[in-house]
Amino acid sequence: MVVRFRFSALKQSRWYEYALRFFLGGLATVVAGVVADSWGPAVGGLFLAVPAIFCASATLIEKHERRRKEKKGLRGKERGKNAAALDSAGAGLGSVALAAFGAVMWLLAQETAAGSLAFATMVWLAVATLLWWAGRHARIVRT
């Protein structure tokens, strides 16, 4: 299956849903900074991989999918849970890539600032995509 964009999905969200994500994202970043300032970088670093907005995102995905399926006369509640679970499975793979991001920063941060951040982001995207592709490929081979 090819990865594609569905820009109409942006219309499903209301303005307050975007505001909520902005607020939670900002709050998580402030908390990560305050924790690091108060208890040091070893504790603060844990909060760089906090599932900050995942609660809001999963709830929104469940709600949007339920609404979409119920409009078509399908069992929206079940579909909503399934969609949120699928998103969570994807986030599980993403978290492995997040660990790779952390590892790059651990090893390269003392060499170059901008370079390590850029390289770590590329490694995150590459590892996440590779794991997702491998997961799909393994499923296709099994069936």
Add this chain to the structure above:
Amino acid sequence: MEHVIRFLAGGLMVSLFAMIGDVLRPKSFAGLFGAAPSVALVTLSLAFWKRGGGYVSTEGRSMILGAVAFAIFSFLVCQLLMRARFSALAATLTAAAAWLAVAFGLKQVLLG
């Protein structure tokens, strides 16, 4: 003032990654962006500027443990949704407690 910059930059970065996740299909691929390094990019950029590479390196090492806790969090959310039929909010809030326990537990065991 620093907290305001953190809040605005963090909010923007998280919103940007969340919107990319919204428009991507299939959903399993979009889910990868639920674990995007959005908070990390802003926090580490500011840490480089304020504290230097050594401090950022220590944060990066701990981030690996946080990410392991995130993987367990995601697995738990999946199980609570599919097997226990929790709502998304109940599942994520329950699993968030597990994230805290695993992240701090790993830090204590491995880093002291």
